[in-house]
Structure formats: C-alpha cells, structure tokens
Amino acid sequence: MGEFAIEMLHITKRFAGIVANDDITLQLKKGEIHALLGENGAGKSTLMSVLFGLYQPEEGKIYKDGKEVEIRNPNDANDLGIGMVHQHFKLVECFSVLDNIILGMETTKGGLLKKDDARKKVMELSERYHLQVEPDALIEDITVGMQQRTEILKMLYRDNEILIFDEPTAVLAVQEIAELMQIMKGLAAEGKSILFISHKLNEIMEVADRCTILRKGKYVGTVDIKDTTPEKLSAMMVGRDVSFTVDKKPARPGRVVLDVNHMSVASNRHKKDAVHDVSFQVKSGEIVCVAGIDGNGQTELIYGLSGLEPLSNGTISLNGQDVTRESIRQRSILGTSHIPEDRHKHGLVLDYSLENNIVLERYFEPEFTDRFGLLKRKEIREYAQRLIEEYDVRSGQGAVSVTRSMSGGNQQKAIIAREIDKNPDFLIAVQPTRGVDVGAIEFIHKQLIAQRDAGKAVLLVSLELDEVMDVPDRILVMYEGELVGEFKPDEITVEELGLYMTGAKRREQA
C-alpha cells in the first residue's frame, strides 16, 4: 500500500489549439487536505474533469492506491470512490434532502422505494460528521449551507474515500465558511482524502496540509502549507509578486453625486421592508463601501439604486437631479454604471458574443447606430477590440467569442470594461471580486481606485472583510435593511465591524 490515495502523473490534455493541462502531476495523500490553487483558466477544472472521467488525457497515468486505473466516465470515478461537491450544486430543488442523497443509489423492496435503511444511514453519517440536515425538508426551502451539507452527505452515502470540493466557500456566508472548514478537518481526521479547489489563500492556509499550484496549464509546484506564506503562494500562482495592501492616496471628496433620502424597498420574501429608511450620500472622489453579512438588504438597496426594483418610499438624486422614477436606461444615460452582483443574471447575455455584450448599454448611441437604425458593426468591433485590449479580457476567439464559453474572471473583466469605459459619474460595484482570482482582484481594486481618483463617486458592496477594510474611504454597515453605523476604515477594527454586522452593536449615523 502506497501513501497516496490518488496519483495523477504527467497528465497532458489538449484541446483544439490550446494545451489545457501540460504535464501536470498531482499526488493526494491518504487523509490529507490537499489544496489545488490556480487562477481562472489555469487548468484546475480540466484536471478535475480528467479525474472524473469527463475527459480522456492524451498523456499521463492515474493511480488509485498504487494501482493504475482507467477512468472513462463519471460512473468509473464513482466506483473508485471519487466524489465531488460541485461549485453549482447538483441538487433537485423540489426533492427532499433524503431523496437527493439516495438518487441513483436507491434501495427498493418488491420494486418499491424503501427509504428506512437509507434514512438511518444518512442520519448516522450526519451525526458522525456533524453535518446537520433535515432529511425531509425540500432543497428549495433550506439554506445554501444545508444544501452543501446535503452534497457532502451524498458523497459519504456512496462511501466515497476521495472528496473533491470545487470552490466550496464561494457561496457561503462567513459563519458557514468556518463551519465548513471544521467539517473538512473532521472528514480528513476520519481518513477521507480531500482535494480542495480554491483561490482564497486564507482558507487554504487555514485548512490545507499541502497545496499544488497550477499556472496557465502548467504544474508550478507542490508545497507544504506549514512552510509557506500567502505571499509565496500567490506569487507562485500568478508568477509575480502581488500586493495585498491596496496603495492609494487619501481621498479628496468633492461635490455630492448620489443623494439618497429615506429610501425603502419592499421585500419579495416577507412583509418587512428589505431596505428600511436609508439615507446616505456619495461624493465625487470617494469610495463608499456598504458592508454587511449577505442577505441584510444590500441586494435590494442596489436594485433600488439601479432601478431594478421600485422604491416603496424615499428619493434618490443623481447630480442634484431626482431620478427616483427614472428607468434603468435613463439612469444609465444620466451617469450611473452598475457592476452587478450576479453577472450571469444581470451583467451579461451569456449566449451573445463578447462584442455585443460590450456595447449592450451603448448600442443605441449615434456612435454605434446609424440614422436608419442599423448597427454599425465595424465601429462596434473596433470599440470592443479596444476594450478587450485595455482591460486584458481573455477569450477563445476575441470579440466574437460566445460569452458563456469565457471563464468567470474574464466575464467579470468584460463587465468592468463596459461599465467603466462608459465614463460614469456614479459607479456601483457589487461584490466585484467575487469568484475571481488574486491577480484579477488586484486589477479590479486598482480600477476602482483609479475611478475615484478621476473624480467619480464609487459605491462598493462587499462581503469580504479584507476588501471592506482596504479599498473604501468610508464604510456603511448594513444590518437587517438598515444602516447601523458609519466609519472610516482606520477608526475601526475588523472585530468591531463584525459586531455591527451581526447586529450586536449599532450607532446612529453621524
């Protein structure tokens, strides 16, 4: 018996034109948590697809417990005890937790489903690994955290020994992340081998034993976490030093650009307002950050400001003009730009080409539409190509790439290019760095600060505490739909901020 649960040796996978995995080696020890780190497009997904049998590598071998194996499809992977928690959960929403766990592995008696034994096994696993779930609740009614625990139970129910977590923390709230870390440690202690795909360095530092780094399809190295630092990891990942501290000059706030008075937004889910009686201003040349735990009304606040939802009360004015009842397009023309929270839902038309997405908010301007109402394709192409170059948006076929085929980080860059190049007076950026890698985060932060220095008003909504402390000039804390505090980043600690975000403390606005 070797010490490795899975070894992937010298894997090479080519697609038309590109080498997605070039001679990559990954060795997963039994009972360890092994992080797989790399930027978007570094080849992590391809490597995992090879392990899962979705792709066949051109070169290289896979060993399980020292024996060579061939994995031709996901069923083979399952048989070998390899399970995966996908980034986007594979759960049937109108089924119960229990049904989702047993799906594909049902036990029957006389042709009819018999769930008693399955239920017993699930409850035992749930207790043993502290994975609290309600077996009879429907997936659509439970929290994201519990959905993820259901996914983990799915793997355990199948007696999987090798567990792959694909960016599992991207969808979780802060406390749920801490819980997941504990769960992962518990699983490893019980002898499960875990592959943890992430680009959040602090999580890797906290939970992993070793880390393999990929860059642009190539193997960079494998390091012991106890011998390394986040700085070293990120340098290996992006191939250069990345600064974590954001360099910026002091803000020089000017005139008021956004003025919000007693704004309320009704909630879709319950009777209480999602946003209740909120007033604040954003001046030119400053970045204001709305901080808070996910689900405390930030989404609705932005819907109200961008025009996606009507206000139930209050007014919004932009550059002194009342825009409370203006349409989304009118607000956009008047100088609002919006980098939305959900880039697939509100940011891009995924099946459009990149260039169409880039002119999505400006196609009607005379620059892109002639007097007969026809699109000026040549100008659009040139404009898109300029932005693609300036903002380093990478894609398979340049301006004509289908947006869906692009990586998440590059989709985000395309949105940022579009929104910033519109030259707005007021820029809304909602979790602009969500799901993008360290290199891109640095780039996005620089862009936001450059906008500020160019005299724009920037409103940032963030769930990442590092971002909240580093980027803005003022912090507004939102709790249950209300603003419960306003601070300068240098007059508050992360711990104190946490107390305001959880509602333990509040102070009236200055």
Next chain:
Amino acid sequence: MALLLQYTLIYASVLLLVALGGCFSEHSGVINLGLEGIMVMGALGGALVMKGMADLPALLLIVAVVFGSVLFGVVYSLLLAVAAIHLKADQTLVGTAMNLLGTAAATVFVKALNMAEDASNVSSSIQYIEQKKAFSLLKIGNFELSWFMVLAVVLLVISHVVLYHTKFGLRLMACGEHPQAADSVGINVYKMRYAGVLISGMLGGIGGIVYITAGVSEWKFENGVAGFGFLALAVMIFGQWKPGLIAMAAVLFGLFRALSNVYSGFDALAALPIPSTLYNMFPYMISLLVLAVFSGNSRAPKAEGIPYDKGKR
C-alpha cells in the same frame, strides 16, 4: 342523468389517460405538444385492430385493441423522442408538426385502405358498430360501464405508484428537474427521457382509441380528435403535474364535455336559450380560463423543454 355520468366518466378517462401521458413526458424533461397527433395515431391503431380482428372473443379483442393503440402511439412518439432527445430539436415545433402530420397521415392511410362497403366511395372512416360492444363491462339502466374506465383508473393508480414510489419515478423526475444532477449520480438522462416520451406515446395512444369509441360507432379520421390532446395538456397543468390532481381535473373537464352531448336530455338546460354550439365550446373555454388563471403560479418541471447536452455546464 345516467348518460351524463357515463359521458363524463368516459371523457374524463380519455383526458386522464392522455394527461398522464403528458405528465410522464414532462417529468422526464420533454414537453409533449404532440399528444393530439399521438391520440389520432393510437385511435388509428385501435380501429384497425377492431376492423381486422372482429372475430376475436370480447376480452381478447379488448387486449388486442389496446395493444394496437399502444403500438401506434409508441411508434409515433418515437418521432418526438428522436428529434427532441437525440437531435435536440425544438420540442414545441416537433410537437406541432406531429399534430399536423398525425391527422393528415391517418386520413391518407385510411383512404388508401378504403374500408367502406362500396369500394367506389372512397372514405376516410372506419366503422366498428359490432366490435364496440365488447368494451361494455356492465349496464345499469342507461349507464354503461366501459372497460376503458376501469383501465383508466388502474393506469392512474399505477402512474401514481410509479412516479412517487419507485426508483424509476424518482430518477425520471430528477431528469426533468435537474438533468445535470441526475447525470452526476450516474443516471442516463437520455434513456430516462426516451422512457418518458414513449410512456406518453403509450398512454396517449390508448386515450385516442377511448376517445373515438366514446360516443359513436364509426370514426372519420380527417376530424382528428377535436383538440382533446390540448385539453389534456390543460388538464395536466391544472393538475399540477400530479396524477391525483390530474384525475380530478379530468373529471371536471369531462363533465363540461359531456354536457354538450347530453344537455338536451335535461329539460331545465334544454329550455335555456343557449345554442348547442355554446355547449360544444364549453370545455375549450374552460381550459382557456383555467390556463389563464392557473398557469402563472403552477410549477412545471424545471428543465422541461431544454434539450440535455452532456458537455454543457
């Protein structure tokens, strides 16, 4: 009154069978708009068996007729299965094409066979006066219990059990809700969708033969099935894709359809100044109304209508 009950039950049986068929197809993720065409084909299969095997003893004849309808319905539904599942065609278009093709093909087919007494009189009808008597299970006064009503109830119970209490049902519904999830646990989505569509062909085919034998003893195939396939879709939506509710919806719709057959037997109704055409319109108007009111908040299988592509994330 007995007649009203009888017609209500027989039309409810038709709607129930066909709506259950739609229900299986949609739970697997394929919208089956071609039920109308499948019904016509099933009716054709059943009618041909009745015509060709008229000498069989009653019970055997019933089995043979049902088998004929199932065969025609299943084979015809293969069109949808291959086009929608393998070729990833637009399911709405294929279904619509199947409806157009169904009636037309059946008419051409029957005319080519030409089963009229007088060979020079080319007809699109098939007659089955004598054979039809085999379907009667028992008679109480005016009320005639048909074997088909029993069959519909049996299939209703089986459908419920299959959908909610078997491995197959759980997997089928997973394919209609979240095919990627089903795939990731080793379920063959394509196979399950084939199964769903072919079951709808089977049930739709039986529905077709029940419909044409419901009131009359010969069928003119150029008439198709008068939109019953679409009524069944309304029943399915009103029934929230659940067999139990579908059964209740089928009875309600069946009642309105039956009224147009027998309203003249009720003095109170006959005395009303309502033209018979209005009664004929009833079930269709009700379905419009029901769909307008209920389709907004009904919950269709999430992935229905979207061809499944393994490679797409």
